[in-house]
Amino acid sequence: MPLPSRCPFPLDSGAADIHGETAALRVLGPAARVVLPGGVPAWSVTDPGLVRRLLVHPRVSKDARLHWPAYLDGDLPSGWPLQIWIEIRTVQTAYGPDRRRLRRPLVPAFTARRVRDLAPRIEETVSELLDRLAEAARAAPDGIVDLRAHFAARLPWLTVAALVGLPETMYDGFQAVNDSVFETNLSAAQAAAITAEVARLCDDLIAVKTEHPGDDLATTLLDTHREGLLSDQEVPDSILMLLGAGYGTTACMLDHAVVNLLTHPDQLELAVSGRVGWEQVVEETLRHQAPVANFILRFPTEDLHDETTGMTFARGDALVINYAAAGRDPAVHGADAGRFDVTRATTRDHLAFGHGAHYCLGAELARLEGRIALPALFSRFPGLDLAVAPDRLTPLPSIIFNGHREIPVRLEGNPDTWA
Numbered sequence: 362m363p364l365p366s367r368c369p370f371p372l373d374s375g376a377a378d379i380h381g382e383t384a385a386l387r388v389l390g391p392a393a394r395v396v397l398p399g400g401v402p403a404w405s406v407t408d409p410g411l412v413r414r415l416l417v418h419p420r421v422s423k424d425a426r427l428h429w430p431a432y433l434d435g436d437l438p439s440g441w442p443l444q445i446w447i448e449i450r451t452v453q454t455a456y457g458p459d460r461r462r463l464r465r466p467l468v469p470a471f472t473a474r475r476v477r478d479l480a481p482r483i484e485e486t487v488s489e490l491l492d493r494l495a496e497a498a499r500a501a502p503d504g505i506v507d508l509r510a511h512f513a514a515r516l517p518w519l520t521v522a523a524l525v526g527l528p529e530t531m532y533d534g535f536q537a538v539n540d541s542v543f544e545t546n547l548s549a550a551q552a553a554a555i556t557a558e559v560a561r562l563c564d565d566l567i568a569v570k571t572e573h574p575g576d577d578l579a580t581t582l583l584d585t586h587r588e589g590l591l592s593d594q595e596v597p598d599s600i601l602m603l604l605g606a607g608y609g610t611t612a613c614m615l616d617h618a619v620v621n622l623l624t625h626p627d628q629l630e631l632a633v634s635g636r637v638g639w640e641q642v643v644e645e646t647l648r649h650q651a652p653v654a655n656f657i658l659r660f661p662t663e664d665l666h667d668e669t670t671g672m673t674f675a676r677g678d679a680l681v682i683n684y685a686a687a688g689r690d691p692a693v694h695g696a697d698a699g700r701f702d703v704t705r706a707t708t709r710d711h712l713a714f715g716h717g718a719h720y721c722l723g724a725e726l727a728r729l730e731g732r733i734a735l736p737a738l739f740s741r742f743p744g745l746d747l748a749v750a751p752d753r754l755t756p757l758p759s760i761i762f763n764g765h766r767e768i769p770v771r772l773e774g775n776p777d778t779w780a
């Protein structure tokens with residue numbers, strides 16, 4: 362087993378090559394010392410076994426306010442671009458009883474039955490978005506449209522915005538801030554401006570939902586606040602977290618599924634012909650291109666020794682879970698782990714939705730969106746093709762979300778048959 366390097370590996374804040382970076386980190390051991398954007402030291406945990414053990418370890422916390430000395434001692438750089446990930450007060454940054462308190466009100470919205478009931482609405486939205494995609498392609502002088510903006514990102518956005526209960530007049534404003542809030546190469550001024558805009562939008566939303574409650578998550582959070590079970594800050598923060606968790610993640614999953622299928626026609630053929638189910642395409646995409654590439658941060662609440670790897674993490678060390686690396690681990694998925702293969706036996710053996718106490722609440726919803734959106738897209742536009750070479754697609758500038766800025770495509774075929 363190679364020893365972890367003593368020289369920390371600087372993560373690229375622009376995330377130009379997430380998988381090149383994870384391959385380099387894996388060579389350094391099951392976890393490697395890294396420097397986060399903004400100059401903050403941390404560990405990147407790449408080994409899937411170690412990831413699983415840390416995610417269920419009772420002495421690993423996500424609460425910087427309790428367990429991160431660098432935060433408590435004021436050692437973080439001012440205007441740190443990742444600050445919002447630490448400061449937001451939600452289930453995602455909570456530990457112990459607080460974690461349970463903050464997760465409890467969200468759970469009923471994600472039961473198997475509630476998610477199944479969303480299917481007709483998602484099918485309707487998909488159909489409308491595909492109509493609009495065809496219109497946009499007809500209107501574009503060169504016939505090129507951005508599939509990410511019109512479809513891969515828009516579907517999850519409309520789905521989660523309705524679930525949270527945003528009035529339609531607020532859809533675009535909230536979507537715009539969500540597009541920038543997760544960029545990890547923002548300047549301090551940009552990060553501050555976005556944080557202020559988010560706070561303003563959340564205040565407006567809370568005013569609307571207080572006046573006009575509905576059958577939605579924002580209303581549930583407000584009711585829970587009224588019962589004294591959530592603080593003033595936890596309500597807007599949970600709203601923002603839900604929108605981000607349901608939107609950027611699923612957008613990246615659909616984005617990579619489409620790009621992978623367009624660049625691997627043999628794999629697309631397996632799905633379109635029905636020889637491989639679309640659920641398998643979704644799982645292989647999650648394994649091969651973990652939409653949440655890195656999740657920040659976790660902190661051992663005491664010195665922690667992992668017997669299996671021999672690694673020791675000190676109390677208060679910052680840990681990044683590298684889901685992108687875990688999905689391509691050669692020991693689990695073989696030497697060709699970097700290949701997109703929808704027939705792979707280990708496809709479902711991924712950690713893209715996390716593991717343990719913080720396991721993704723929206724996993725079944727995201728899977729449902731994929732199973733509905735992908736066959737509908739390829740059946741409506743069988744000639745769909747990328748309008749640029751795959752290596753010209755620009756990655757999102759985020760170490761957290763793994764996707765593309767745009768997916769320029771041509772719908773091809775006869776426009777009369779599109780609608």
Ligand code: HEM
Pocket residue numbers: 452453454464467521603604606607608610611614651652653656682684712713714715716718719720721722723724726727
């Ligand atoms: C492909 C899409 C998705 C992926 C890859 C994904 C991934 C993840 C991951 C990795 C975590 C755990 C983070 C950690 O603690 O390390 C998580 C948590 C979470 N996800 Fe998702 N997610 C997706 C879709 C969704 C959707 C659609 C929703 C619903 C709005 C959602 C809501 C949540 C929530 C609320 C949590 C926090 C759970 C907790 O901390 O207890 N996610 N997700």
